[in-house]
Amino acid sequence: MSIGHEHKPLREIVADEIRDKIMRGDLRPGERLHENKIAEELGVSRNPVREAIRALEATGLIEVTPRIGASVTSFDVDDLSQLLDLRSALEAFTAELAAKNRTDADIEEIDRCLTEGRAASAGNDPIRGAACHRDFHLAIERASGNRYVERTVAPLRHRTELVFSVLAEERAMVSWAEHQEIRDAIADGDPTRAYDAALEHIRSVIAALPGATSASDS
Secondary structure: OOOOOOOOOHHHHHHHHHHHHHHHOOOOOOOEEOHHHHHHHHOOOHHHHHHHHHHHHHHOOEEEEOOOEEEEOOOOHHHHHHHHHHHHHHHHHHHHHHHHHOOHHHHHHHHHHHHHHHHHHHOOOHHHHHHHHHHHHHHHHHHOOOOOHHHHHHHHHHHHHHHHHHOHHHHHHHHHHHHHHHHHHHHOOOHHHHHHHHHHHHHHHHHHOOOOOOHHHO
16 A cells, blocks of 8 residues: 555545455455454554544444454345435435536536546446446535535445445446436436436346345335
């Protein structure tokens, strides 16, 4: 790990490294995280590793069990599908607002995320692809013009981020096609189409979960 050229606190650098390992699939759901091993691999002491684990626990990527330790979060399909159901409603509403309030600068940022995301998926770069996916949705949240959207959606995004990594290889280019439909509806200023496209995007993720049943179908 190259630390000398970074300007972020060491704990954030370590957290980024661990997050990248999870997104690449080097660390799988349920896998234990050993502080000594991670510290040795990254060439740091245990303290920034411990702080990084604590920060990642707050995002939902890592869970810490008393007297057992930290591990990559294992998601329960039914629980995750319910979280995604809720996120689908919020994402759809956000896209609807964005279609009403977006600026030319917003569309430019959304387009950048799409272009870089497609390139990352084509180049088999899941880390960059995941970042572009996250940036795409953040750009729509900003375009919505509602300052409360991001802080409301953020906890759900953190807890569901892992599933997009797990499904990345299977859904990569399909996902970007879905994102394109959301973008086009927003750019055209069509709130109804934007709402429907965003709703369908998240529901397609739910459908890709093995054995998942959307709460809206139960």
